Amino acid sequence: MVRHIVLIRFRAGTGEAAIAELFAELHRIEGKVPGLVSITSGRSESPEKMERGYMHGFVVDFDDWEGLQAYQDHPEHQALGAKLVENAEGGKDGILCFDLPLGSKGT
Template sequence: MFEHIVLLKFSTGTTPEQIDELICRTKRLKEWIPGIADIQQGHNFSKRNQGYQVGLTVRFESGHALEQYGPHPKHQEVLAYAKEIGLVDSIIVDFEL
């Protein structure tokens, strides 16, 4: 198994409703992209968040599935929406379980 962790930071103009829509779109990726064992995303409520408003974890069945995830057209659609609503920065961590 492989774990993919992402922290997302948005501009001040991004609304909570836009972030909620992003979360819904992201969670649906499991229906479209093979090899996703689990996907979770939500608002970051930590007081130590350093401005990162959303956390994402995706667990993949294999390293190959993780490699295929990034360029997959459905993932690219979600990423385009995140940029459209004001994505400013992201931190990504991948590791093998």
């Protein structure tokens, strides 16, 4: 399994309603990409308060690396990705992506 983690620093003025719509669009891809297991999205509620401006994010779990690639190639993902970049502080600089294989040594 592969966990795709995305953290976003949205531009000032991007309201919670607009962010909720972006995440709703993200969830609409569920069931359309082979190997996509689940999507979880939302705003950080961390008591540690160490977000450094990355207050929103999502996690997508895939069966394998091929599922992640199918997601990355999917036109709906590409369209949403462009919208996220457009709304992120500094464009791509306001987005962090981290892909973590699950079930391998050390986990």
